[in-house]
Amino acid sequence: MNHGLKALAVGLALSVSSAFAGSGTTAEHIEAATAAYKKVAKETSYQWTVTVQAIKAAQKALDAGDDKGARELAHHAMALVEATRTQAKLESENWKMRVPK
């Protein structure tokens, strides 16, 4: 994992609600990201490949015993889910301006 991503994940860990970031096992954080991904996909039909990749990488890191790396990746996945939701919200209106009149 590169330095930039690490910095981002740390930043996100701080910005996500403290209850989420502070408690729970890493496996639970991965589960939470997976559930959030599915929820946004179901509610908006928006789904990013990179989120799935981050979740898979988190699980792989956890399986390899890298708890810290796995946790950071899970938080990154969670941030991607939030960004997906923001995109869906913006686009629910913005798409209309692209229709030629």
Next chain:
Amino acid sequence: MKKIISHVAFGLLGLSVSAAAVAGPAEDRAAFQKFYENRFPDTPVSDFQNGVYSILPSARAQWEEIEEFPPYELAIERGEEIYNKTFANGKSLASCFGDDGAVRSQYPNWDKERGMVVTMELAINECLEANGEKPLKYKKGAMADVSAFMSYNSRGQMVNVEIPSDDPRALAAYENGKEHFYTKRGQLNFACADCHMYTAGNLYRADTTSPAFGHATSWPVFRSKWQAMGTLHRRFAGCHNNIRANPYKAQGEEYRNLEYFVTYMSNDLEFNGPAARK
């Protein structure tokens, strides 16, 4: 949205409204086609069915050379064999689609009974399954071959997709496909319209993006990048992967509605598949 609701409401009430008064599919299509005619004034309208080559004279000669010994020829032959192969029950695909399978212009269509868009590939699998045969995978291989054979025999048929006005669900499916086309998706935040409308003809690295007007006429295609045949839904999925959006299911509702919209936008062009593309 309000306009659509009122349009549907008028339709249900049986009131006649002048087409110009309400923006519906016909007005959408006129504005869509006009956009490309303005953007590419040197391209004759009927030529948009040739994809990127309709706007890229520098690549055209090479493409025409390729089309002289088309890389999809073997696919047509394989498709013909599958098409005429006798099922266990004695029937064949010809029992569903006639001797030559020249039915391309009947698809995609609105199935009122089931309330859904039916594409040619979906119909092929439904024919197989109704006769106790195994369905084919939708993106490549045998399905692309059969589709190539049927499309080849249908060359020259006009694109004439209908959005029946007596079923508001058909309009809803069309609107769903339309919204999909204009909506930004994936981590890279691209709408179909970003690459294939507002920056169509521009260079992304060394690749010129093709105009969406005419996009749906030439499938399946032999794509150099794939070194194989692929269906329209295979390409949809590839585009979504490129923008880091998880692709939807081939022949699922999302892609069928998108096909409904993009094919309707190409009404009055000719079906000219299969074709060779970069």
Next chain:
Amino acid sequence: MKGQLLTAILASALIAPLASADSVAEGKSIAWDRKKGNCLTCHMFEGGQQTGNVGPPMVAMKARFPEREALVEYIKDPTKRNPMTAMPPFGRNLILTEAEINKVVDYLYTLN
């Protein structure tokens, strides 16, 4: 007094860090990396091969964006200024980190 001055210098360095040669080089590599900025897909960069023309050529960046913060914000989310743009929101969609975007900007400001 000395301490105060040092603090002031440090503070100003934090607010407006001077682009180091390292940062410019890193910024260039992020901008050119196909898995990172991949900016050449759409923009002409001097010395770049097979650059696209979807967006404007990357020249005279200082003249076009005199305010550093405006350029940073633009790269983070260009749709704020222009919802029709095809340019990805590199910050909002987490394509690049804040630190990476700042390095890219360091690099962009060296392009005349």
